[in-house]
Amino acid sequence: MAELKDGIIVDKTVTEKIFSKNEKGAMDVKKIKGIVIHQTNSQSAESTFNAYTAGRYNTKKKITEYFGAHFLIDRGSGTYRENKKDKPYPGIDGKIYQTAHVNQICNHAGNLKSKLYPTNSHSIGIEIVGRFDETDGYPASSVAQVESAAWLVATLIELLSSIASTDAKDDHLYAHGDISSGKKPSEGVSSLEQIRKQIEKEKAAKEKAAKAEGITVHTSIPFRMPPMAIDNTRVIIRYVPLHLADGE
Amino acid sequence: MNNKKLSLTVFLTILLTVCSVAAQNPVPANWKTYSGAAFSFRYPPNFVLKIKNRQVQLLHKVRFLHTDPCDASDRPGNLDFLEDFNVTFGIKQLTGNPKTGEVTGEDWETTSEGLIDTGNLQGEVMLNTVEGCGQYVYSFPAKKGKVLEIERLQISLFNPTAFQNGDDKKALKLKAVVKPAEEIRIFKIVVQSIKLK
Numbered sequence: 001m002a003e004l005k006d007g008i009i010v011d012k013t014v015t016e017k018i019f020s021k022n023e024k025g026a027m028d029v030k031k032i033k034g035i036v037i038h039q040t041n042s043q044s045a046e047s048t049f050n051a052y053t054a055g056r057y058n059t060k061k062k063i064t065e066y067f068g069a070h071f072l073i074d075r076g077s078g079t080y081r082e083n084k085k086d087k088p089y090p091g092i093d094g095k096i097y098q099t100a101h102v103n104q105i106c107n108h109a110g111n112l113k114s115k116l117y118p119t120n121s122h123s124i125g126i127e128i129v130g131r132f133d134e135t136d137g138y139p140a141s142s143v144a145q146v147e148s149a150a151w152l153v154a155t156l157i158e159l160l161s162s163i164a165s166t167d168a169k170d171d172h173l174y175a176h177g178d179i180s181s182g183k184k185p186s187e188g189v190s191s192l193e194q195i196r197k198q199i200e201k202e203k204a205a206k207e208k209a210a211k212a213e214g215i216t217v218h219t220s221i222p223f224r225m226p227p228m229a230i231d232n233t234r235v236i237i238r239y240v241p242l243h244l245a246d247g248e
Numbered sequence: 249m250n251n252k253k254l255s256l257t258v259f260l261t262i263l264l265t266v267c268s269v270a271a272q273n274p275v276p277a278n279w280k281t282y283s284g285a286a287f288s289f290r291y292p293p294n295f296v297l298k299i300k301n302r303q304v305q306l307l308h309k310v311r312f313l314h315t316d317p318c319d320a321s322d323r324p325g326n327l328d329f330l331e332d333f334n335v336t337f338g339i340k341q342l343t344g345n346p347k348t349g350e351v352t353g354e355d356w357e358t359t360s361e362g363l364i365d366t367g368n369l370q371g372e373v374m375l376n377t378v379e380g381c382g383q384y385v386y387s388f389p390a391k392k393g394k395v396l397e398i399e400r401l402q403i404s405l406f407n408p409t410a411f412q413n414g415d416d417k418k419a420l421k422l423k424a425v426v427k428p429a430e431e432i433r434i435f436k437i438v439v440q441s442i443k444l445k
Binding site for chain 1: 315316317318319320321322323324325326327328329331374375376377378379380381382383404407408409411412413414
């Protein structure tokens with residue numbers, strides 16, 4: 001069972017690799033309202049780690065600035081070379097790195113399309129390694145990445161009760177490309193769809209197992225999917241907390 | 249018959265030579281020359297050369313007010329200039345166990361060992377990036393166990409995965425701007441003109 005200790009998720013699944021320069025100040029975890037799914041446009045975790053370390057020189061302010069998300073999920077598609085004499089290796093598919101404390105603000109979301117979306121001060125960012133292609137856009141995430149992301153999302157929702165306790169009209173998950181005003185709209189969109197499907201799949205499997213045992217067990221994902229609501233442009237999957245769905 | 253074969257051989261040799269010269273992008277006659285203690289290279293006359301801390305920076309920029317494409321804060325700031333070419337050269341000592349990161353052969357001929365071959369140099373190129381904000385790092389073996397390291401910034405405003413805010417389309421209409429295809433073309437000519445000393 002994962003625990004939250006001083007902003008770090010303590011679990012064997014998560015590797016701590018904090019980039020403190022990406023942390024912009026204290027964030028009240030009770031005010032976190034959502035999780036934003038990003039894609040790196042790199043082929044490996046190391047590529048992005050190196051970019052986190054290097055930062056970016058701001059020619060106007062004449063300082064180096066840093067930005068990044070709280071977590072990063074590797075893909076295993078890179079050509080990372082540890083030592084010049086070594087053969088390149090691809091990284092570990094689905095490996096979860098925690099790159100910032102969850103009680104720290106990270107600049108990851110940028111300018112938002114609407115005030116309804118959670119800002120940097122109210123959101124957790126998850127980067128998923130994936131290389132953008134001019135023709136095909138961002139790639140679908142790998143199976144291992146999706147499983148890791150689904151676990152991480154469920155764990156964050158459990159550990160950060162503020163997310164689950166906010167208005168239950170949505171599942172509090174956002175694709176960066178959907179909410180940012182300056183981004184290509186595809187970033188994180190297909191990955192988020194995959195993650196939602198995985199969450200549903202795991203929830204259904206747990207419910208089935210519980211039913212077979214004849215006991216009532218609340219799943220680790222505290223949401224139940226009601227009928228889908230449809231707006232003008234796309235299907236939005238909405239969740240409500242179990243206790244509301246059950247009418248308790 | 250033998251004469252025909254000879255003519256064909258001569259023709260093919262000339263054709264290959266012409267193609268080879270064309271592929272190496274000859275340096276335009278009006279380009280300037282940088283010549284330092286460890287290396288020299290050619291560069292366009294309208295580019296700015298800065299030398300600081302034993303590093304040589306080759307820069308081109310145009311005045312263009314735009315949103316910083318790498319600012320992911322809630323209220324992104326503006327930049328007054330668009331740097332559309334930003335490359336830094338430096339000679340560095342190879343350390344015992346260097347971390348080299350992600351290796352990529354992007355935009356270059358690669359050898360069977362996964363190295364890039366620029367025509368005059370063989371080495372590595374790595375891309376260190378997040379969401380269109382990062383840099384390519386090229387390293388080529390130099391003398392005395394050192395490497396020539398070249399850092400080439402990604403021009404984030406023209407990267408479709410950075411925060412473009414539509415500014416990229418406006419910038420591409422500017423006459424003085426170095427467009428993405430031109431940026432890599434110029435960079436390749438500069439690299440191919442490098443002479444290590």
